[in-house]
Amino acid sequence: MYRLTNKEISDLIHTAFSIRKLSYSPYSKFAVGSALLCDDGEIYGGCNIENSSYPVGICAERTAISKAISSGKRNFKAITIVGGFMDNSNLDYCPPCGMCRQFLSEFCDKDFVIILAKSLNEYKLIGFDDILPFPFS
Template structure:
């Protein structure tokens, strides 16, 4: 994947991190999802006092895209950390987010885990979720 695109996705994800709603955990995450049509869908994590309705940044981005009938994706950038962190650590997607990716993404889907535009790691979906369970397992 082109480094310029990676940096643009990380930048958009970092912007979303800043508007996360995290009054309980104070752990802010932003995501930027690149659809195959070139459109970028962004998301931030949104918490709730009862925790169960809380949604991760990655799923927010996916569900925004899916609600607009977009179903094919190329890559996602994820950046997160404590709201008061001076330096971020790598923030990997949770199991639920990985399963959502498995539902809508092919094996060549790229997952960018970033601390900044200059510090990031790139994975494929099979590296993040080996032996994954997806639509092919149900539909045949």
């Protein structure tokens, strides 16, 4: 796993919580925010965006990665994910869905770190290989 500084972790968690407020989730009421750390230190945030045709929506993780890729970035160190129902202040850990795990595998190496956060001070660091040991490639 990449070694992340306390500042990097803190910045990622703060960004994910901030961008979660922008989630467009009128159907599920489940708001997710993510923050992707590029190898150059730049952070791209993403939130989930739903659609009445449910499969057409996009998850926060894929939004963040799409923003980074479309800005010319290709090398990533970590992503933070925070999520839960909009009316619930007691969040639990929100791991990426299977589609996002596979999407991440296209752009992230084995040292990539996933940070799951319940609050600014409660979080877990997980190696990418632990969350998707056998990616389709």
